[in-house]
Amino acid sequence: MNDEFLKLRKQFPLLKNYPNLIYFDNGATTLKPNTVINAEINYLKNISTNPHSTDYKIGYKALEVLNNTREIVKKFINANKTSEIVFTSGTTQSINMIAKGLVNLINKDDEILITSLEHSSNLVPWIWLKQKTNAVIKNLELNDEFGIDINKLDQIITSKTKIVSFAHMSNTTGYTNDVKK
Structure with missing residues (x-):
């Protein structure tokens, strides 16, 4: 493996724990790099509310995170509108x-x-x-x-x-x- 590939693998804790693992089953569950894990932990600790219940302040924050995420995904996949982005479990x-x-x-x-x-x-x-x-x-x-x-x-x-x-x-x-x- 070249250095760039090894550097990429180091971003995934599971691959650190299983250095010989080659994982292609992303249709079922995608391995997460540290940046995603840290973002999920932050969300769960600080926001984790229903984004469709904006009767309280933190609900607005959850909706803001959801809308910002849709915008990022829209740009990443070159979609026309955020309404084209649907999040599912997999x-x-x-x-x-x-x-x-x-x-x-x-x-x-x-x-x-x-x-x-x-x-x-x-x-x-x-x-x-x-x-x-x-x-x-x-x-x-x-x-x-x-x-x-x-x-x-x-x-x-x-x-x-x-x-x-x-x-x-x-x-x-x-x-x-x-x-x-």
Whole structure:
């Protein structure tokens, strides 16, 4: 490992405790660097109230923190508006919400495209949607490095394709799919 990578790993207490750990299961739980842990501790010690109950002063502070966080995330992901930012408990809840929100828009034989290497958080919701709607799940072809074969996308995407869902970076192989293409 190079020095820059080792310096980055030192920011994560869990990786200090388990120096040989390679962790890709971020869809379930993301490891937190010290800056995040310290911010969470500060929030829990000093603010930890309902941001939607502004009947008291500290509730306003919680709402301010929430709104500021939305603004930071908006800029980080280049969203247009803070109203586009939704906080959930993780990938599993997020994709479940999307699948359940699409249940009345997906029809029999509509296609859902995923890969054979998806984390369960990006598999189970689509299986549920398939069962509810009689849609069809198809697997995107993978290349020799276990990433999506971008050159074959045009062949598999059809007019019946309604959902294409895959991990940007695989939690099983570490492969980073070129999402820009």
